[in-house]
Amino acid sequence: MGKILVLYDSATGHTAKMAEYVARGARGVPGMEVRLKSVDEATPEDILWCDGLAVGSPTNLGVLSWKMKRFWDEAAREIWGKVDGKIACAFSSSGGWGGGAELTCLSLLTVLMNFGFLVFGVTDYVARQFTLHYGAVLAGEPRAEREIAACARLGERLAQWVAVYVDGRSELHPVLSRRTDE
Numbered sequence: 001m002g003k004i005l006v007l008y009d010s011a012t013g014h015t016a017k018m019a020e021y022v023a024r025g026a027r028g029v030p031g032m033e034v035r036l037k038s039v040d041e042a043t044p045e046d047i048l049w050c051d052g053l054a055v056g057s058p059t060n061l062g063v064l065s066w067k068m069k070r071f072w073d074e075a076a077r078e079i080w081g082k083v084d085g086k087i088a089c090a091f092s093s094s095g096g097w098g099g100g101a102e103l104t105c106l107s108l109l110t111v112l113m114n115f116g117f118l119v120f121g122v123t124d125y126v127a128r129q130f131t132l133h134y135g136a137v138l139a140g141e142p143r144a145e146r147e148i149a150a151c152a153r154l155g156e157r158l159a160q161w162v163a164v165y166v167d168g169r170s171e172l173h174p175v176l177s178r179r180t181d182e
């Protein structure tokens, strides 16, 4: 059974709501154990526990929040060098479109890469002109169907990659299985 952790920071609840939809998307893939934790309650052991990790942060001055950065700065003492090869992705809520949410995803992915995570983006469009190439991004909290769908697709894709690459369930490959259907 694949283990998924959705880890988030959120000062006013927007990224927390995104995290709930990311977790919901991951739970949609059968055989996944999914945990949702805020950065205030998570510990380095949670990172060691999971096979797949989605990390969310509010956009703060175009990068991850100080709390999320502190978590990884402090976690590094215990788990750096022990989590290489786990699969990870990012999501972020910003104050406005164009406010730097994708940059924040990239800053999260940079931290994760430093720990040896295999990070990914998603090429799918969940609605017209609405995609998540660098992670799920939105302004404020998820309300519109396409915003909820972007969060859920990120979680679903994380769970699919864990199913394929950790659990060896190749039939769940999201792209190859589509081709087989055609």
Ligand SMILES: Cc1cc2nc3c(=O)[nH]c(=O)nc-3n(C[C@H](O)[C@H](O)[C@H](O)COP(=O)(O)O)c2cc1C
Binding pocket: 009, 010, 011, 012, 013, 014, 015, 016, 057, 058, 059, 060, 061, 062, 063, 093, 094, 095, 096, 097, 098, 099, 100, 101, 139, 140, 141
């Ligand atoms: C210190 C700080 C810096 C921020 N910087 C940005 C920013 O660079 N770009 C932006 O669009 N919004 C920025 N915001 C707004 C938040 O990203 C936005 O309100 C977000 O939805 C908050 O998510 P949360 O409810 O999960 O904390 C900033 C907010 C704070 C408190």
